[in-house]
Amino acid sequence: xxxxxxxxxxxxxxxxxxxxxxxxxxxxxxxxxxxxxxxxxxxxxxxxxxxxxxxxxxxxxxxxxxxxxxxxxxxxxxxxxxxxxxxxxxxxxxxxxxxxxxxxxxxxxxxxxxxxxxxxxxxxxxxxxxxxxxxxxxxxx
Amino acid sequence: xxxxxxxxxxxxxxxxxxxxxxxxxxxxxxxxxxxxxxxxxxxxxxxxxxxxxxxxxxxxxxxxxxxxxxxxxxxxxxxxxxxxxxxxxxxxxxxxxxxxxxxxxxxxxxxxxxxxxxxxxxxxxxxxxxxxxxxxxxxxxxxxxxxxxxxxxxxxxxxxxxxxxxxxxxxxxxxxxxxxxxxxxxxxxxxxxxxxxxxxxxxxxxxxxxxxxxxxxxxxxxxxxxxxxxxxxxxxxxxxxxxxxxxxxxxxxxxxxxxxxxxxxxxxxxxxxxxxxxxxxxxxxxxxxxxxxxxxxxxxxxxxxxxxxxxxxxxxxxxxxxxxxxxxxxxxxxxxxxxxxxxxxxxxxxxxxxxxxxxxxxxxxxxxxxxxxxxxxxxxxxxxxxxxxxxxxxxxxxxxxxxxxxxxxxxxxxxxxxxxxxxxxxxxxxxxxxxxxxxxxxxxxxxxxxxxxxxxxxxxxxxxxxxxxxxxxxxxxxxxxxxxxxxxxxxxxxxxxxx
Numbered sequence: 001x002x003x004x005x006x007x008x009x010x011x012x013x014x015x016x017x018x019x020x021x022x023x024x025x026x027x028x029x030x031x032x033x034x035x036x037x038x039x040x041x042x043x044x045x046x047x048x049x050x051x052x053x054x055x056x057x058x059x060x061x062x063x064x065x066x067x068x069x070x071x072x073x074x075x076x077x078x079x080x081x082x083x084x085x086x087x088x089x090x091x092x093x094x095x096x097x098x099x100x101x102x103x104x105x106x107x108x109x110x111x112x113x114x115x116x117x118x119x120x121x122x123x124x125x126x127x128x129x130x131x132x133x134x135x136x137x138x139x140x141x
Numbered sequence: 142x143x144x145x146x147x148x149x150x151x152x153x154x155x156x157x158x159x160x161x162x163x164x165x166x167x168x169x170x171x172x173x174x175x176x177x178x179x180x181x182x183x184x185x186x187x188x189x190x191x192x193x194x195x196x197x198x199x200x201x202x203x204x205x206x207x208x209x210x211x212x213x214x215x216x217x218x219x220x221x222x223x224x225x226x227x228x229x230x231x232x233x234x235x236x237x238x239x240x241x242x243x244x245x246x247x248x249x250x251x252x253x254x255x256x257x258x259x260x261x262x263x264x265x266x267x268x269x270x271x272x273x274x275x276x277x278x279x280x281x282x283x284x285x286x287x288x289x290x291x292x293x294x295x296x297x298x299x300x301x302x303x304x305x306x307x308x309x310x311x312x313x314x315x316x317x318x319x320x321x322x323x324x325x326x327x328x329x330x331x332x333x334x335x336x337x338x339x340x341x342x343x344x345x346x347x348x349x350x351x352x353x354x355x356x357x358x359x360x361x362x363x364x365x366x367x368x369x370x371x372x373x374x375x376x377x378x379x380x381x382x383x384x385x386x387x388x389x390x391x392x393x394x395x396x397x398x399x400x401x402x403x404x405x406x407x408x409x410x411x412x413x414x415x416x417x418x419x420x421x422x423x424x425x426x427x428x429x430x431x432x433x434x435x436x437x438x439x440x441x442x443x444x445x446x447x448x449x450x451x452x453x454x455x456x457x458x459x460x461x462x463x464x465x466x467x468x469x470x471x472x473x474x475x476x477x478x479x480x481x482x483x484x485x486x487x488x489x490x491x492x493x494x495x496x497x498x499x500x501x502x503x504x505x506x507x508x509x510x511x512x513x514x515x516x517x518x519x520x521x522x523x524x525x526x527x528x529x530x531x532x533x534x535x536x537x538x539x540x541x542x543x544x545x546x547x548x549x550x551x552x553x554x555x556x557x558x559x560x561x562x563x564x565x566x567x568x569x570x571x572x573x574x575x576x577x578x579x580x581x582x583x584x585x586x587x588x589x590x591x592x593x594x595x596x597x598x599x600x601x602x603x604x605x606x607x608x609x610x611x612x613x614x615x616x617x618x619x620x621x622x623x624x625x626x627x628x629x630x631x632x633x634x635x636x637x638x639x640x
Contacts, residue, residue: 017183017199019272022314022402025515026522044195044275044633068183069202069441070556098406100440100551101542119407119535121526 010061013041013050015075020067034126047078060133065097080110142468150455151432152448155180155204157562159215162205172452179229180204188235188276190616191570194635200566203442208615213246227259233276234283236263238615240290241605260302262354263287266328270510271314288335293602295346304350312356315517322371323491328501344387352394357419359403366480368426374488396430397423406439408534410548437550444553577612583640585611586621593625
């Protein structure tokens with residue numbers, strides 16, 4: 001397949017009971033506009049069903065969003081752990097929403113990147129996703 | 142207006158266990174709080190118990206954990222419910238047992254139910270299109286149960302507001318000010334029509350369903366005009382289309398939380414300024430009750446310091462500035478009057494459009510409201526990205542984090558403590574369920590099931606109160622109502638009926 005026309009496939013999901021999905025509605029909209037294929041899982045997911053979907057769909061990226069509280073520190077590492085267990089660690093995991101600075105180093109260590117929020121311009125998000133997918137998933141420059 | 146009675150000064154409160162929240166209530170009352178805000182944790186919003194698998198880790202997080210009658214004893218310990226109003230925000234079918242548990246506790250404590258005041262934001266229709274779909278659906282059932290709360294309250298707790306539609310979530314979910322009020326009015330009509338169909342006269346109940354929980358954004362004049370316009374629309378609607386005769390029926394009461402999404406995570410000290418302007422908007426708009434956002438709302442739910450700052454912000458406005466000295470102080474301003482008229486006109490257009498669609502339930506089920514709101518979400522964020530809406534520190538006047546004016550923001554309690562509280566609470570409820578008189582709980586739930594089979598004619602609140610007294614829990618109560626109506630016991634289909 002011609003790499004330049006290859007579409008990034010991205011699962012967009014919120015784990016747990018957090019209801020604040022404005023961020024993923026906007027994100028999905030702009031990623032589709034940027035030509036990506038969005039598999040929209042929305043709210044109220046378990047880490048298990050997020051990982052299952054990503055594997056079944058052969059997605060390049062899992063984009064996780066969370067705002068309400070600290071529970072992303074439980075859900076996000078669990079997603080990474082499940083990917084590892086399933087031998088699918090090449091799927092890139094990214095995070096957004098309200099991920100406070102003091103929590104980021106721990107998540108970065110697990111390979112989670114992005115940390116998009118209300119102040120992140122769309123081109124920055126798109127660029128980050130495309131570059132990381134090309135580098136780590138498609139192994140092209 | 143405020144010359145007779147100032148607005149009710151409320152502060153968002155809800156954390157950990159009932160005991161944790163009670164401690165904070167007492168401190169806030171000491172500092173001049175005149176109405177308590179009873180904010181539940183996420184499982185209580187969804188109407189699931191702390192021991193539900195989806196609730197793991199969530200109990201007591203960003204709200205207080207409660208699911209059975211004994212929880213009320215810790216929550217309201219030492220607080221006289223005849224002296225302070227209590228407002229609860231529960232955007233799903235769980236609002237009904239929330240009302241029931243409050244009434245049951247008040248009665249057990251020997252309070253005169255006719256003197257209990259407050260409200261429950263008991264309105265699931267908006268939740269389907271905005272923030273909280275679990276246990277908001279199936280809509281026909283949740284609206285039926287919400288109407289039961291109104292029916293019970295007008296007879297039993299006549300000072301209580303049993304509906305208090307949640308306009309705030311619509312705004313937070315993309316509605317512009319006109320849509321926020323118009324959609325909320327259209328939604329309220331569903332309950333009015335249902336009460337009329339149950340044989341009540343408009344003047345018997347509508348003065349109890351006329352308080353909205355709104356949002357106040359930073360566009361000061363627009364927000365004041367929004368409130369003025371909404372009052373005009375409501376008054377005309379209730380008088381002309383429903384033929385109400387009592388002045389109390391066409392009066393609209395308004396309460397507000399200032400708009401959380403107008404605040405920034407960047408330079409959080411600026412949020413104090415934003416919230417002050419928004420709270421001023423509430424006061425100039427003549428609101429009956431205000432609870433401002435915390436300056437750290439860009440991070441997590443309010444800390445105690447933020448709560449006290451909010452209270453003092455309101456105390457300063459009330460007692461230092463003189464803004465409360467006259468009713469509707471912006472009346473007659475060309476700008477505000479023309480904005481008001483224009484917004485009134487636009488609100489009617491939406492109300493009539495929803496009426497043409499067959500009402501707010503139909504407009505929700507067809508996905509129309511959700512689509513309108515999603516357009517709003519995209520527009521709002523695009524406006525920020527394209528700098529059509531300036532947010533200082535976020536998309537303009539940005540400075541490096543190390544230059545920010547320091548102010549303490551962040552978690553109310555350390556993560557470890559919250560994790561431990563949730564675990565403790567999950568265990569506590571498991572033990573409670575194991576140790577309670579099971580046959581009593583089972584009987585209570587079965588009586589509720591029988592009533593729930595009877596349909597519209599049977600108000601479920603009395604049997605809900607009995608079930609709570611028999612130590613049934615929220616998850617069980619809602620599950621039984623769901624199964625009696627042909628739906629799965631558990632909205633997530635993860636657990637079964639225990640008896």
